Amino acid sequence: MNRYDAILFDFDGVLADTEPLHYACWAEILAPAGLHLDWETYRRDCIGVSDRAMLELFAARAERPPAVESLLPLYEVKKELFRRRIAEMDVCRPETLALLHGLRDYRLAVVTSSGRLEVEPVLERSGLATCLQAAVYGGDVARLKPAPDPYLRAAELLRATHPLVVEDSEAGVASARAAGFDVIRVSSPAQVAEAVRARIS
Numbered sequence: 001m002n003r004y005d006a007i008l009f010d011f012d013g014v015l016a017d018t019e020p021l022h023y024a025c026w027a028e029i030l031a032p033a034g035l036h037l038d039w040e041t042y043r044r045d046c047i048g049v050s051d052r053a054m055l056e057l058f059a060a061r062a063e064r065p066p067a068v069e070s071l072l073p074l075y076e077v078k079k080e081l082f083r084r085r086i087a088e089m090d091v092c093r094p095e096t097l098a099l100l101h102g103l104r105d106y107r108l109a110v111v112t113s114s115g116r117l118e119v120e121p122v123l124e125r126s127g128l129a130t131c132l133q134a135a136v137y138g139g140d141v142a143r144l145k146p147a148p149d150p151y152l153r154a155a156e157l158l159r160a161t162h163p164l165v166v167e168d169s170e171a172g173v174a175s176a177r178a179a180g181f182d183v184i185r186v187s188s189p190a191q192v193a194e195a196v197r198a199r200i201s
Contacts (some may be wrong), residue, residue, distance in 0.1 A: 006160035048169025146174035
């Protein structure tokens with residue numbers, strides 16, 4: 001008998017290797033505004049958090065901190081740049097695709113703080129969309145990770161009582177644990193297939 005009745009996957013950094021692209025788009029958009037963003041800061045402080053929290057971080061790091069609201073237009077430009085660039089890339093690993101297509105005994109969902117318009121095209125193009133029974137995007141819950149809301153919502157949609165979560169960020173792990181769910185933490189998409197198979201075997 002399976003220990004888990006569902007597996008809930010984060011998207012960026014788990015199902016798809018998109019964090020370097022997110023970083024590159026942010027860095028490019030922020031630079032003309034005099035805001036420098038290095039990879040280490042992005043990796044440490046920005047992965048898995050809400051876009052609003054990221055904008056607050058960028059503003060606070062500026063030599064002359066601007067109002068967060070003044071950065072909102074830059075965020076819209078960043079989203080459009082990301083959507084254009086990701087449409088030209090393959091960001092899902094073959095072993096991850098094979099894993100999800102083989103998990104027929106589990107209900108599957110993606111749970112992400114990213115927006116639907118950024119994630120759905122990748123899921124469709126890669127073929128992952130056909131494997132998923134539910135999806136929770138950034139706009140679907142009142143509170144994003146690290147609050148438990150996204151994972152609780154996914155479990156509700158799947159009618160799951162014992163889900164396993166796969167995450168790469170501090171905020172995501174905190175969210176899953178706050179929901180009361182077991183978590184596998186990975187440091188890159190390259191680890192996902194092996195880590196999940198080891199846990200459920």
